[in-house]
Amino acid sequence: MRLTIPFRLGSGRRVLAGVLATLAIQTSMVGCDRAPTETLAITKSEVGRVPASAQRPGDPQQGYDALINRAIVTCGLPYDAYRRRTGPQSPNLDLQFPGRTGRNAELPYMLTAHVAESGIELVTSNCLGCHAATFDGELIMGLGNEFLDLTVDPLIAVEGAGAFVAEGPEATEWRRWADRIRAISDYMMTDTIGVNSANNLTLALMAHRDPETLAWSDEPLIEPPPEKPLPVSVPPWWNVGKKRAMFYNAEGRGDQVRYMMLASTVCTDSVDEAAAIDAWFVHVRAYLASLEPPSYPYPIDPDLANEGYRVFQANCKKCHGTYGEDPFYPNKLVALDKVKTDPLLARKGFKEADRFLHWFQRSFYGELSQAAPALGYIAPPLDGVWATAPYLHNGSIPTIAALLQSESRPTYWEFDREGDARPAYDRNQLGWAYRVLPHGKAGATSRNERYRIYDTTSSGYGNQGHTFGDDLRTDERLALIEYLKTL
Amino acid sequence: MKPWIVSSLSVTLFVLLWVTLTRESGEWVKAPNPSLETLIDLDADGFSPVVGAWEPRFPADHGAHPTFRSELWNLFGWLLDRQGRSYVFQVNLTRLALRAEAAERASAWATNQLFRGHLALILPGVASVLAEERLNRGALGLAGLSSEPVRIWLEDWSLSAPVDSDGLLLEIASDRTGLSLTLNPIKPSATSNDLELFGQGPGSPGFHLYLIPRLAVQGDLRLDGTQVQVQGTAWLDHAWGAISGAPGQLALSRFAVQLDDGRDLMCLELRRRDGSGRPIPSCALIGSDGRVQAFGRREIRLEPVDEWRSPATGARYPLSWRLALQPVGLELSLEPLLEDQELDPALRLWSGAVEVKGREGEAQLSGRGWVELTGLTRSGANEL
Numbered sequence A: 001m002r003l004t005i006p007f008r009l010g011s012g013r014r015v016l017a018g019v020l021a022t023l024a025i026q027t028s029m030v031g032c033d034r035a036p037t038e039t040l041a042i043t044k045s046e047v048g049r050v051p052a053s054a055q056r057p058g059d060p061q062q063g064y065d066a067l068i069n070r071a072i073v074t075c076g077l078p079y080d081a082y083r084r085r086t087g088p089q090s091p092n093l094d095l096q097f098p099g100r101t102g103r104n105a106e107l108p109y110m111l112t113a114h115v116a117e118s119g120i121e122l123v124t125s126n127c128l129g130c131h132a133a134t135f136d137g138e139l140i141m142g143l144g145n146e147f148l149d150l151t152v153d154p155l156i157a158v159e160g161a162g163a164f165v166a167e168g169p170e171a172t173e174w175r176r177w178a179d180r181i182r183a184i185s186d187y188m189m190t191d192t193i194g195v196n197s198a199n200n201l202t203l204a205l206m207a208h209r210d211p212e213t214l215a216w217s218d219e220p221l222i223e224p225p226p227e228k229p230l231p232v233s234v235p236p237w238w239n240v241g242k243k244r245a246m247f248y249n250a251e252g253r254g255d256q257v258r259y260m261m262l263a264s265t266v267c268t269d270s271v272d273e274a275a276a277i278d279a280w281f282v283h284v285r286a287y288l289a290s291l292e293p294p295s296y297p298y299p300i301d302p303d304l305a306n307e308g309y310r311v312f313q314a315n316c317k318k319c320h321g322t323y324g325e326d327p328f329y330p331n332k333l334v335a336l337d338k339v340k341t342d343p344l345l346a347r348k349g350f351k352e353a354d355r356f357l358h359w360f361q362r363s364f365y366g367e368l369s370q371a372a373p374a375l376g377y378i379a380p381p382l383d384g385v386w387a388t389a390p391y392l393h394n395g396s397i398p399t400i401a402a403l404l405q406s407e408s409r410p411t412y413w414e415f416d417r418e419g420d421a422r423p424a425y426d427r428n429q430l431g432w433a434y435r436v437l438p439h440g441k442a443g444a445t446s447r448n449e450r451y452r453i454y455d456t457t458s459s460g461y462g463n464q465g466h467t468f469g470d471d472l473r474t475d476e477r478l479a480l481i482e483y484l485k486t487l
Numbered sequence B: 001m002k003p004w005i006v007s008s009l010s011v012t013l014f015v016l017l018w019v020t021l022t023r024e025s026g027e028w029v030k031a032p033n034p035s036l037e038t039l040i041d042l043d044a045d046g047f048s049p050v051v052g053a054w055e056p057r058f059p060a061d062h063g064a065h066p067t068f069r070s071e072l073w074n075l076f077g078w079l080l081d082r083q084g085r086s087y088v089f090q091v092n093l094t095r096l097a098l099r100a101e102a103a104e105r106a107s108a109w110a111t112n113q114l115f116r117g118h119l120a121l122i123l124p125g126v127a128s129v130l131a132e133e134r135l136n137r138g139a140l141g142l143a144g145l146s147s148e149p150v151r152i153w154l155e156d157w158s159l160s161a162p163v164d165s166d167g168l169l170l171e172i173a174s175d176r177t178g179l180s181l182t183l184n185p186i187k188p189s190a191t192s193n194d195l196e197l198f199g200q201g202p203g204s205p206g207f208h209l210y211l212i213p214r215l216a217v218q219g220d221l222r223l224d225g226t227q228v229q230v231q232g233t234a235w236l237d238h239a240w241g242a243i244s245g246a247p248g249q250l251a252l253s254r255f256a257v258q259l260d261d262g263r264d265l266m267c268l269e270l271r272r273r274d275g276s277g278r279p280i281p282s283c284a285l286i287g288s289d290g291r292v293q294a295f296g297r298r299e300i301r302l303e304p305v306d307e308w309r310s311p312a313t314g315a316r317y318p319l320s321w322r323l324a325l326q327p328v329g330l331e332l333s334l335e336p337l338l339e340d341q342e343l344d345p346a347l348r349l350w351s352g353a354v355e356v357k358g359r360e361g362e363a364q365l366s367g368r369g370w371v372e373l374t375g376l377t378r379s380g381a382n383e384l
Helices: A060-069 A079-086 A102-106 A154-164 A169-185 A198-207 A257-264 A271-290 A302-315 A344-351 A354-362 A447-452 A474-484 B002-022 B025-029 B106-111
Strands: A111-115 A121-125 A132-135 A138-141 A252-254 A332-335 A369-371 A376-378 A412-415 A434-436 B070-081 B086-097 B113-122 B129-137 B143-147 B150-154 B157-161 B168-173 B177-185 B207-223 B226-241 B250-259 B264-272 B280-286 B292-295 B300-309 B316-325 B330-336 B342-344 B349-360 B363-374
Touching: A060 A102, A060 A271, A079 A121, A079 A154, A079 A169, A102 A111, A154 A169, A154 B250, A154 B264, A154 B280, A169 A198, A198 A257, A198 A354, A257 A271, A257 A369, A302 A474, A354 A369, B070 B177, B070 B207, B086 B150, B086 B157, B086 B226, B086 B349, B113 B143, B113 B150, B113 B177, B113 B349, B129 B143, B129 B150, B168 B207, B177 B226, B207 B250, B207 B264, B226 B250, B250 B316, B250 B330, B264 B300, B280 B300, B280 B316, B316 B349, B316 B363, B330 B363
Parallel strands: none
Antiparallel strands: A111 A121, A132 A138, A252 A369, A332 A376, A412 A434, B070 B086, B070 B226, B086 B113, B113 B129, B143 B150, B150 B157, B157 B168, B168 B177, B177 B207, B207 B226, B250 B264, B250 B363, B264 B280, B280 B292, B300 B316, B316 B330, B330 B349, B342 B349, B349 B363
């Protein structure tokens, strides 16, 4: 048997039908990102109140169905190869979202089946590898996955999958997927398990596409982002309905649907394909905007929580808003010099991303939106915040207790767990159990150990700032924590 | 995902010989055996599963693991006689269980196995490889295995682990030549977990694998009736489990290097069989104390600089290599001792000895090594 496939086709525009890629199994890798403004001129935002912008209407029910059953990433591993590798039974099928139909019912929730134009059935990654996670064994839609291991080289997984791929059209689909992953894999590997690289990954994808035609180019067309991603934590989806702008630096202004779709650009190679996805993605956005946070699953002391409510109103409300009966969320973008958390993500987005802002505004994705980064971070809604540890945009602080008392924040820490098991949930501090370490990554003796250490002395990983809880008395802090459980 | 990777990669490597058994059984039919397809129960369940945390125990693990489907031993060695002339050998032993049998029936394990042995020897002043092969079914009483003492044998070939030492004994006899060698580990064994090749952390790859990158060798070599005393070093690989023969779209090359300064290096390079894409290298540098330092694809440069076309098969093999581990400034060149070390023409498999030279910063380095790779056909695609 032999087979010769020319690898690089000059222009990079491939005629293949619509497979897009991401990798399968635990490392999903699509991204979400940041984008720019209005005309071809790019816009930067001021801090302060984020203005409202109209969203296209959609049907949440239809959106849910599409989210769990339709492929947004249209390249992936041929289904037969997937089966050869997993055997007849997929792993982790006990965790599943209701309503998955057909082939999807037999795939883990973070994978979606898709039939490519070649007729080959593919297994593709979806949003839920990053945007769904378990809490105490229960799968929660929209909860950011803070345990994803993006230190693993995705290219090895994707190329290694070739061991299970048969000759012919199956191999062609696999190669297309693998070639795409190759182009972006260097931009998505983090050096800490749990932190996410979706932002960087999306920028890398932009660099490989013509903004006007969306055609893929094997060679980057603009300077790609730096290889080393800045760490980000995955924000929960149930805040989408309250937030007027997407992303930590609130740069995602205007229509939100296409920002979300940027995650799918791995193999979306034409404006027609993007428009076809856009047509059903308005429903997905409507579904996300309808999501409610989960309820705290353990007992809450109502009197203590009541006291905490007062502490919150006095100290936190002006940025984070009010909750309960008549909620109000101020959509407040707080300047870096006020919040003083690690500035790198905001600074880079503000100063070093203009080429991507231009790309976005010129593309289909920016038609209805204006990406407008600011030198600050949005004070997020705190609904369900007890579930979203670790905290801050870079996930640098393991618990709410530590967030509210800056001298107790660990400089070096890791989750307290065996292997890949989930750590226990700490109901007093609100967060996953962690161990404080005497040394950072430099003191690690193995690669595995190094990847597990969250080292707040690394650039972009800082845990400083947001000291708004420091002046509280111990009893006030306890009460405040109790109150946060009610959100 | 981790186990997936290992099983798809490392397997491919160690399995090259297996492919003969499970896929290209046509080659085997030439041997004095009935067609393998009629013998092997390919869908057999009932073999021992390969489960997680595992540490090798010696001498027991040097021996056969007949409750697992398949097993491989590779020994590479570089020997010198008193006059300083070098002899290079490679011994590959493979075992395949034809079907699973109840574990208690020890006798059944012996009769139910297929064994293959292959010897390749490069003698001083001889510009070709001397090769020998043995192929037997346990059932015919011509090959077998035992656990007390630890031993596997095919006719007059055997590998055993004496009870009172942590070493191995290799005995090979044939019409023209013979080897009688004791091999004693100079370094601890390393498992696939220890090597972290391709970023593998703990996880079950679907088979067990350990290697001993450096053993001290002592013994005799017989050649056409004369006997020479030899000593030198060897490298051992041993793997067992559900080693499947189909590498799909992949091909793997393997580089094993023993540096004279006491360090050893193992690299794998994953490629697409059709030659597209860029190969992905991964290396583990094993210090003289056995400590492993792993290198990922972005830290390694591994490039062929020359190619050889086999007159026998027409396959093209990249044979001279440059290898650099950038974080430690190590640069090596690997030159084949002989071009024609095509081990298995049917498989387009080149497996042979290389001389190693290089430097690390200012320091000069030298050593020896073994490279295994599959060839490319004329169209540019790897053929398997």
